[in-house]
Amino acid sequence: MYEGxxxxxxxxxxxxxxxxxxxxxxxxxxKEYELPVIEGTEQERAIDxxxxxxxxxxxxxxxxxxxxxxxxxxxxxxDGEKGILRYRGYPIEDLAxxxxxxxxxxxxxxxxxxxxxxxxxxxxxxxxxxxxxxxMINFFDQFPVTAHPMxxxxxxxxxxxxFYPYDxxxxxxxxxxxxxxxxxxxxxxxxxxxxxxxxxxxxxRMGYSxxxxxxxxxxxxxxxxxRVPKVLEEALRVLLIVHLDHEQNCSTSTVRMVGSSLANIxxxxxxxxxxxxxxxxxGANQAVIEMLQRIQTDGxxxxxxxxxxxxxxxGFRLMGFGHRVYKNxxxxxxxxxxxCDDVLGTLGIxxxxxxxxxxxxxxxxxxxxxxxxKLYPNVDFYSGILYRAIGIPTDMFTVMFAMxxxxxxxxxxxxxxxxxETRIHxxxxxxxxxxxxxxAGRRAVD
Ligand code: ACO
Numbered sequence: 396m397y398e399g400x401x402x403x404x405x406x407x408x409x410x411x412x413x414x415x416x417x418x419x420x421x422x423x424x425x426k427e428y429e430l431p432v433i434e435g436t437e438q439e440r441a442i443d444x445x446x447x448x449x450x451x452x453x454x455x456x457x458x459x460x461x462x463x464x465x466x467x468x469x470x471x472x473x474d475g476e477k478g479i480l481r482y483r484g485y486p487i488e489d490l491a492x493x494x495x496x497x498x499x500x501x502x503x504x505x506x507x508x509x510x511x512x513x514x515x516x517x518x519x520x521x522x523x524x525x526x527x528x529x530x531m532i533n534f535f536d537q538f539p540v541t542a543h544p545m546x547x548x549x550x551x552x553x554x555x556x557x558f559y560p561y562d563x564x565x566x567x568x569x570x571x572x573x574x575x576x577x578x579x580x581x582x583x584x585x586x587x588x589x590x591x592x593x594x595x596x597x598x599x600r601m602g603y604s605x606x607x608x609x610x611x612x613x614x615x616x617x618x619x620x621x622r623v624p625k626v627l628e629e630a631l632r633v634l635l636i637v638h639l640d641h642e643q644n645c646s647t648s649t650v651r652m653v654g655s656s657l658a659n660i661x662x663x664x665x666x667x668x669x670x671x672x673x674x675x676x677x678g679a680n681q682a683v684i685e686m687l688q689r690i691q692t693d694g695x696x697x698x699x700x701x702x703x704x705x706x707x708x709x710g711f712r713l714m715g716f717g718h719r720v721y722k723n724x725x726x727x728x729x730x731x732x733x734x735c736d737d738v739l740g741t742l743g744i745x746x747x748x749x750x751x752x753x754x755x756x757x758x759x760x761x762x763x764x765x766x767x768x769k770l771y772p773n774v775d776f777y778s779g780i781l782y783r784a785i786g787i788p789t790d791m792f793t794v795m796f797a798m799x800x801x802x803x804x805x806x807x808x809x810x811x812x813x814x815x816e817t818r819i820h821x822x823x824x825x826x827x828x829x830x831x832x833x834x835a836g837r838r839a840v841d
Contacts, residue, residue, distance in 0.1 A: 423451055437472055454823045461719065466651065466814065470503060470806050471642040475720035480727065482640055483507075491730050496605050496635040497521060500577060500802035503640055504809070522608065524571075525578035525599040527551075527586070528558040535590035544794045545678075547587040549668040552580070556661035563659065572660055573805050580801045581605065584794045585612035606631035609798070614786065627785050630738045634781060637727040637774060638799025640806065644719075646670035646677065650804045651811045655820040660808055667804045668797050674714070677800075679775040680792040683715040684783065687748040690755075695747075697755045705764045713759060715776030717768070727774035735777050738784050749780050 418429040419442045428451055431443040441464045448454050457463045472481045480487040483502050490499050494508075501509045501517050509517055531554060538547055559575060561568035578599075586596045589612070597612045607623040610631065615621035641647070649670040654663035671677035690697050704713040718725055739746060756772050759765040782792050811817050 421451070423453060426451075435467070437474070448823075454825075456825060460648075465643055465648060465820070466811065467816070468642060468807070468810060469506070470803075470810060471640045473642055473720055475718070475722050478721060478724040478726045478729075480641075487637065487726055488730065491633050491636045494636070496632050496639075496799075499636050499639055503802050503806040504573065518605075519601070520574050521578040521605065522599060522601050522603075523578070524575045525582050525608070527579050527582050528555075531555075531558060532586065532596065535586055538590075540591065542591075543672075544584070544587045544591070544791050545668065545672040545797070548580075548583055548794050548797055549665045549672070551583045551587075552576070552661055552668055553665035554661075555579070556659050559661075561659070563657070569660070569809075573809070576660065576664060576805060577802055580798050581609040582612065584791070584798050585609055587794070588613055588788070588791055604628060604632070606635060610785070626738060626741050630734055630781055630785055633730065633734050634778060634795065635799035637730055637778075638796050638803075640800070640803030644676070645673070646800065647804060647807050650808055652820045654808045654811050655817060657819075660805070663808050664801070664804050667800070671797055671800065672793055677775070677793045677796040679714050679773070680779045680782070680796060681789050683752075683775050684748065684779040684789050684792070686714045687751050687755075687779075690751050691747060695751060697751055698758060701755065701758050701762060704759075705762075713755065713765075713770075715772055715779075716759060716765070717770040718773045721771065721773065722769040724771050725773045728772045728776055731774065731777040731781060732772075735780050735784070738781060742784060744784055746780060746783065748783070752776065752780060 417432050419432050421428040421430055430447065432440055433443050434440050444455055455463070470483065472484070473479065482490060482499060483506060485502065485508075490502075495514070495518075497518050498509060498514055501514065531551065534551065534554065535547065538550075555575070559572055561572050563569065582599055589596045595617055597615045597617065599608045599612060603611060603623070607628045610623045610627055611621055643651075646667040650663045650667040653666040654660070674682045686700070690700055693699070700711070701713070703709040703711040704716075735749060738744075739749060756776070759770065765771075778796070779789070779792055782795060783789075787795060
């Protein structure tokens with residue numbers, strides 16, 4: 396049973412657990428205002444500014460939103476100082492160590508871990524809904540060979556709304572589209588790859604795990620049997636789980652922003668795919684490998700690149716380093732670094748890029764520039780090396796991230812949709828352009 400409606404009550408119940416701590420005093424032009432201070436379940440505190448403009452005429456100024464809480468959420472908790480990441484209260488280390496990717500996705504979407512029966516039914520639904528509309532398969536042929544797979548993914552996800560229209564008021568319709576999106580994203584990703592290589596597509600099959608189905612669609616040949624290597628299936632499971640959700644990051648906030656206008660789920664999520672593409676966000680996993688290759692081609696002189704990253708005039712940053720929230724370590728990077736060692740060890744792969752990455756990390760972690768700014772390897776620093784070991788081409792890395800993130804975006808979209816506090820997102824601005832000007836007609840040159 397889909398819990399969309401019921402969630403509204405749960406949300407309200409959880410809110411009653413939040414304490415209004417106290418009030419913050421604000422003095423403006425000699426006048427005193429009291430603003431409520433709210434506290435979340437992990438003692439994160441916020442000054443509630445929702446009535447600020449109405450009562451004072453002022454707005455807050457926070458470009459790039461580093462100090463702004465845009466919503467209340469029950470999905471994911473991050474403590475950037477302590478390197479904590481939890482989905483619905485469960486530590487990422489626990490989930491990445493134990494559960495199937497689809498189980499973790501169920502947890503995010505439904506709020507609880509599934510029973511055995513629920514998990515089986517959920518997997519059945521996801522595989523049954525993973526075939527893409529036959530008419531859409533032709534679309535892949537229309538993209539130029541140079542098209543980036545992220546562009547293909549975003550376009551195909553957006554196009555799904557033409558093939559699967561739905562009634563936004565009907566919970567059953569919404570649920571079916573949630574399942575379609577999670578089921579089909581891996582098929583779209585694999586087909587984009589096969590088509591770009593001029594190879595026949597391989598359809599998804601019942602009886603395979605989510606990661607195994609994807610690997611089969613990527614690498615099997617219709618002419619022979621293909622056994623999904625266990626070690627690769629396991630590596631992909633871990634990767635997809637660490638990508639699942641990361642609270643109000645750039646792409647997730649984009650999904651919520653677009654969704655707040657009541658645009659359909661496909662429109663909202665495809666916007667998230669586009670936001671993820673950028674090199675400062677999910678696109679960093681491709682950028683990391685390109686950077687490591689550049690260092691390799693340049694004779695392996697990683698110290699030169701550390702120096703360049705410190706030089707503000709170079710315009711160069713160490714890709715895969717730094718994070719807006721993590722200021723100690725990124726727990727996802729720790730998980731993936733270990734997975735890299737395990738997988739490359741098991742497969743007997745000696746990837747010279749991994750050596751360069753280790754040297755880079757070690758040098759940067761002992762360099763004052765990075766230490767003072769609290770810059771540590773993030774999730775993207777090691778994910779690319781793992782994807783290479785699996786055999787995923789570099790331009791598909793960010794697509795892999797998007798595939799893992801899909802249930803997270805959807806869970807946020809659902810939460811936003813069911814939150815009685817949601818209004819259309821509409822930040823304000825401080826206008827700094829010219830004040831009123833007159834006589835435009837007289838000055839015009841045409
Ligand atoms: N290399 C060198 N210097 C850096 C780096 C880096 N990777 N990241 C930040 N800095 C420096 C900045 O120059 C700045 O220095 P300053 O205070 O002397 O001016 C300081 O550290 C703070 O940087 P900001 O850009 O203000 O930090 P912000 O929180 O806005 O950016 C971001 C975070 C985008 C992740 C940044 O660290 C970055 O560009 N990293 C490289 C790209 C990357 O790996 N992105 C993936 C992030 S994880 C994800 O989205 C999935």
